[in-house]
Amino acid sequence: MKFKILEVPDNSDYRGVERTTPSGRYLDYIDERHPVSEMFFWHVYAVNEFGILQSPANATRLIKSYQTLDTPIHFELIEITEEGENPSAGTEFLGYDLASNFNLSLLTGGLRVCDLPLIKTPSEDIIFVIMPLLCLVERFFRPQLNSNGLFDSAETANYCLECLIALQKIRPNLFENDQFIFNTIGIWKVLHD
Numbered sequence: 036m037k038f039k040i041l042e043v044p045d046n047s048d049y050r051g052v053e054r055t056t057p058s059g060r061y062l063d064y065i066d067e068r069h070p071v072s073e074m075f076f077w078h079v080y081a082v083n084e085f086g087i088l089q090s091p092a093n094a095t096r097l098i099k100s101y102q103t104l105d106t107p108i109h110f111e112l113i114e115i116t117e118e119g120e121n122p123s124a125g126t127e128f129l130g131y132d133l134a135s136n137f138n139l140s141l142l143t144g145g146l147r148v149c150d151l152p153l154i155k156t157p158s159e160d161i162i163f164v165i166m167p168l169l170c171l172v173e174r175f176f177r178p179q180l181n182s183n184g185l186f187d188s189a190e191t192a193n194y195c196l197e198c199l200i201a202l203q204k205i206r207p208n209l210f211e212n213d214q215f216i217f218n219t220i221g222i223w224k225v226l227h228d
Contacts, residue, residue, distance in 0.1 A: 146180060
């Protein structure tokens with residue numbers, strides 16, 4: 036079981052894993068006994084290095100505490116599933132994301148890969164070869180993103196990832212490297228009271 040507490044976007048359609056997590060940026064402005072202080076420190080110790088909670092316990096308290104700030108911050112609890120897994124608590128399917136370490140996503144910007152800021156070195160004419168292919172990937176897969184900026188089908192998500200990774204055979208480290216390996220993951224909203 037893998038859970039994350041993520042900010043609900045105000046003006047973005049993207050609801051995958053690359054979103055803001057609870058932070059302590061308000062701790063200087065509130066009393067140390069404020070529920071946000073207590074729940075922020077609970078969250079710091081409850082998550083692993085990728086921001087993953089193993090249990091949704093206390094998540095609802097944290098989400099509600101951030102809503103009590105003068106400028107409320109709205110979070111949602113999501114459950115992440117990997118291939119072959121069913122959600123244990125997630126009830127609303129949001130879609131499939133292409134993510135690395137459950138944090139970075141290739142879909143964050145709406146799969147706008149045609150405009151990637153690729154740095155061309157004098158000896159790297161290969162950029163001119165892959166740019167039309169990146170644009171082709173964007174034009175084929177971007178219209179298939181749902182209202183959450185994710186794919187509805189694992190098959191489509193896997194095929195998109197396969198195409199993007201194939202471009203790395205032409206230009207290594209385009210998306211992935213030793214630190215960032217991308218996979219298709221399911222994103223489910225966990226409803227709470």
